[in-house]
Amino acid sequence: MDVHTKEQRRYNMQKIAGKNTKPEEIVRKFLYHKGLRYKKNDINLPGKPDLYISKYNVAIFVNGCFWHVHNCDLFVMPKSNQEFWQKKLEANVARDEININKLNEMGIRVIVVWECGLKKNNREETLNDLYHMIIDNL
């Protein structure tokens, strides 16, 4: 008998899909073509940022709007297992905060790119903004 709910299954799938989800790839490819070189998921850095650019000492997280609870249309609280999801997502948000603080304390700038900003209509603007945040030290 399959005791997993649909949401849990999706969660497991996502875990398996792991490192190379599409939004991260979009950001990596863009920055690579802009000539920036980065480290992927550096285990020595808090939260294993999706990218770390040593030249600018900046860490970039590409966050899924559901998993990191973005205040946007892509976030919808699941209807079943609400207690499980509430806890799970709150823990994600708390962990993000801790990791960002640790990175800042190490003198590393942190930029968060949201999944919704990488949808077709917003992508160009989001990526250009990101590029300037990195190189202009904003």
Ligand SMILES: [Zn+2]
């Ligand atoms: Zn979003």
